[in-house]
Amino acid sequence: xxxxxxxxxxxxxxxxxxxxxxxxxxxxxxxxxxxxxxxxxxxxxxxxxxxxxxxxxxxxxxxxxxxxxxxxxxxxxxxxxxxxxxxxxxxxxxxxxxxxxxxxxxxxxxxxxxxxxxxxxxxxxxxxxxxxxxxxxxxxxxxxxxxxxxxxxxxxxxxxxxxxxxxxxxxxxxxxxxxxxxxxxxxxxxxxxxxxxxxxxxxxxxxxxxxxxxxxxxxxxxxxxxxxxxxxxxxxxxxxxxxxxxxxxxxxxxxxxxxxxxxxxxxxxxxxxxxxxxxxxxxxxxxxxxxxxxxxxxxxxxxxxxxxxxxxxxxxxxxxxxxxxxxxxxxxxxx
Amino acid sequence: xxxxxxxxxxxxxxxxxxxxxxxxxxxxxxxxxxxxxxxxxxxxxxxxxxxxxxxxxxxxxxxxxxxxxxxxxxxxxxxxxxxxxxxxxxxxxxxxxxxxxxxxxxxxxxxxxxxxxxxxxxxxxxxxxxxxxxxxxxxxxxxxxxxxxxxxxxxxxxxxxxxxxxxxxxxxxxxxxxxxxxxxxxxxxxxxxxxxxxxxxxxxxxxxxxxxxxxxxxxxxxxxxxxxxxxxxxxxxxxxxxxxxxxxxxxxxxxxxxxxxxxxxxxxxxxxxxxxxxxxxxxxxxxxxxxxxxxxxxxxxxxxxxxxxxxxxxxxxxxxxxxxxxx
Ligand SMILES: Nc1ncnc2c1ncn2[C@@H]1O[C@H](COP(=O)(O)OP(=O)(O)OP(=O)(O)O)[C@@H](O)[C@H]1O
Ligand SMILES: [Mg+2]
Numbered sequence: 019x020x021x022x023x024x025x026x027x028x029x030x031x032x033x034x035x036x037x038x039x040x041x042x043x044x045x046x047x048x049x050x051x052x053x054x055x056x057x058x059x060x061x062x063x064x065x066x067x068x069x070x071x072x073x074x075x076x077x078x079x080x081x082x083x084x085x086x087x088x089x090x091x092x093x094x095x096x097x098x099x100x101x102x103x104x105x106x107x108x109x110x111x112x113x114x115x116x117x118x119x120x121x122x123x124x125x126x127x128x129x130x131x132x133x134x135x136x137x138x139x140x141x142x143x144x145x146x147x148x149x150x151x152x153x154x155x156x157x158x159x160x161x162x163x164x165x166x167x168x169x170x171x172x173x174x175x176x177x178x179x180x181x182x183x184x185x186x187x188x189x190x191x192x193x194x195x196x197x198x199x200x201x202x203x204x205x206x207x208x209x210x211x212x213x214x215x216x217x218x219x220x221x222x223x224x225x226x227x228x229x230x231x232x233x234x235x236x237x238x239x240x241x242x243x244x245x246x247x248x249x250x251x252x253x254x255x256x257x258x259x260x261x262x263x264x265x266x267x268x269x270x271x272x273x274x275x276x277x278x279x280x281x282x283x284x285x286x287x288x289x290x291x292x293x294x295x296x297x298x299x300x301x302x303x304x305x306x307x308x309x310x311x312x313x314x315x316x317x318x319x320x321x322x323x324x325x326x327x328x329x330x331x332x333x334x335x336x337x338x339x340x341x342x343x344x345x346x347x348x349x350x351x352x353x
Numbered sequence: 354x355x356x357x358x359x360x361x362x363x364x365x366x367x368x369x370x371x372x373x374x375x376x377x378x379x380x381x382x383x384x385x386x387x388x389x390x391x392x393x394x395x396x397x398x399x400x401x402x403x404x405x406x407x408x409x410x411x412x413x414x415x416x417x418x419x420x421x422x423x424x425x426x427x428x429x430x431x432x433x434x435x436x437x438x439x440x441x442x443x444x445x446x447x448x449x450x451x452x453x454x455x456x457x458x459x460x461x462x463x464x465x466x467x468x469x470x471x472x473x474x475x476x477x478x479x480x481x482x483x484x485x486x487x488x489x490x491x492x493x494x495x496x497x498x499x500x501x502x503x504x505x506x507x508x509x510x511x512x513x514x515x516x517x518x519x520x521x522x523x524x525x526x527x528x529x530x531x532x533x534x535x536x537x538x539x540x541x542x543x544x545x546x547x548x549x550x551x552x553x554x555x556x557x558x559x560x561x562x563x564x565x566x567x568x569x570x571x572x573x574x575x576x577x578x579x580x581x582x583x584x585x586x587x588x589x590x591x592x593x594x595x596x597x598x599x600x601x602x603x604x605x606x607x608x609x610x611x612x613x614x615x616x617x618x619x620x621x622x623x624x625x626x627x628x629x630x631x632x633x634x635x636x637x638x639x640x641x642x643x644x645x646x647x648x649x650x651x652x653x654x655x656x657x658x659x660x661x662x663x664x665x666x667x668x669x670x671x672x673x674x675x676x677x678x679x680x
Contacts, residue, residue, distance in 0.1 A: 024460035033448055162444030165410060166501065169438050170462040172409045172429040351367075351411035
């Protein structure tokens with residue numbers, strides 16, 4: 019327990035931890051502020067304004083058509099006649115083409131839009147957890163602090179897993195607090211600049227589950243950063259692997275798959291798996307295939323990437339990396 | 354006396370892509386309670402490897418080790434609390450202050466926080482304790498390392514080159530500190546290249562070369578058993594030194610001529626000198642074993658004495674005559 023307390027203290031004391039936590043929070047605040055500023059409530063005023071705008075545009079359009087018809091009639095028989103449709107058949111606009119809904123300012127619908135916000139939060143926190151996890155243990159290896167600690171606590175696995183536990187508990191606390199604030203903030207934004215309609219207890223429950231999946235994502239990212247940095251005994255190793263994965267896998271593999279004309283390139287791209295994990299599924303579509311449906315129109319081939327598949331993959335990578343980190347911690351000489 | 358530290362037949366081979374390197378080759382060492390024990394050896398002879406192995410940082414390929422009567426590395430967790438150690442200029446996380454560094458160690462090891470202030474005072478870092486370690490000088494970092502080793506009030510203190518980077522005052526303070534610690538019952542194992550220092554403070558020494566023990570015992574014993582083979586010879590006035598020297602050289606002695614004396618470097622048996630000379634009616638007026646200092650013994654034992662016109666490479670050992678001439 020004393021070791022756990024010391025490790026928590028070490029984690030919190032690090033400037034890097036503070037920097038990245040504050041950075042992640044600032045990004046989230048900026049996102050929330052942006053959403054707040056770009057959305058407006060749909061009150062009677064806004065409806066009236068939008069209706070008036072739609073009407074005005076409709077009238078202007080009608081007038082324009084009339085003018086065109088007149089111009090057309092005037093040039094009939096001259097060489098300029100072919101600038102207009104034959105017989106001056108210009109359709110008058112219908113009023114339904116000017117739906118006042120389209121003239122409404124954007125408004126924040128909690129039920130429809132909050133899920134994307136949860137995914138955003140999960141992504142930002144996961145990135146921070148990865149970097150903090152990597153630097154926390156990487157700097158220890160790098161600076162020789164790990165060796166000093168092992169002179170005090172020779173049980174290597176215990177030391178490494180206590181460090182990991184300190185990191186994960188810290189990340190859990192942060193994520194829980196941030197998720198609560200995030201939900202409250204967007205409830206507030208929806209109340210002030212949108213609508214909270216349709217938020218049944220079922221919807222709340224599903225959002226709660228989604229936030230749990232966000233927590234799992236953050237913890238996985240933290241443990242991965244920690245594991246990779248411990249394997250390489252250097253922060254740079256973890257960051258290098260992350261960058262390598264992004265560059266090689268996301269751009270390289272993306273380009274290769276494009277050339278190779280793969281059916282579902284999303285299958286090999288991590289962000290889509292993250293989306294699948296967060297939104298419970300992601301449907302990859304192959305527009306090169308054509309399946310005629312009952313109405314006779316062309317439907318693409320689809321492949322559903324489920325959260326179970328994504329979760330299994332996450333666990334597999336996690337077990338592999340953390341397991342390897344523990345194993346080398348046990349076996350390797352520390353010099 | 355009880356042995357606080359016992360090592361027998363320790364083997365360690367480093368394996369890397371570049372090949373294998375046998376760093377320890379059946380090394381033995383015994384450190385008895387209450388001693389200040391010197392651990393000497395040339396660069397790359399395996400001192401740090403021994404200490405790392407002892408502290409469980411690297412895995413030996415063979416041999417037995419025990420600390421305070423407990424077999425290690427198996428029982429290391431049980432004895433770790435009684436062993437304070439610094440291994441080869443330890444590094445610390447540069448952005449923490451020395452106070453933070455030590456208090457984190459104290460927390461991790463379940464040591465009272467008051468000890469932190471006490472050891473900082475002891476090594477003279479009290480007034481700089483709230484500054485980041487990154488800003489410290491080499492000697493200040495070394496003092497911090499010593500402080501971290503003393504933090505848990507160990508029974509056995511292992512210091513790998515603690516004087517590295519210390520100023521003359523610091524070295525003397527370190528010497529006094531070690532005396533006091535050993536008087537208070539602590540056993541100190543001290544690796545160092547400053548032989549004058551070792552000669553001053555150590556009760557016993559172990560000398561390692563190429564991964565093996567080449568000498569051990571009290572400083573006086575080591576000096577006596579290995580250095581007395583050199584004797585200074587004076588002859589009756591008027592006798593030609595050169596003739597005498599050539600006589601001895603012809604029998605295989607290493608003779609260095611002085612102004613009114615000569616020294617025989619490998620005189621394992623000084624009687625031989627008098628006999629050879631007496632046979633030619635040359636009589637010796639004075640025959641004194643020269644008292645060698647630890648340095649020359651060290652150089653002889655480890656075969657690392659510099660040779661004129663050669664750059665000795667690490668791992669290179671001169672083929673010195675073991676034992677002495679005339680035995
Ligand atoms: N991690 C390592 N990998 C490979 N070889 C190593 C490693 N560490 C040490 N060695 C080798 O083992 C031998 C003993 O090294 P060690 O560090 O124990 O020497 P030392 O006696 O402490 O020397 P010094 O007086 O220079 O500190 C050397 O030849 C060294 O090159
Ligand atoms: Mg060394």
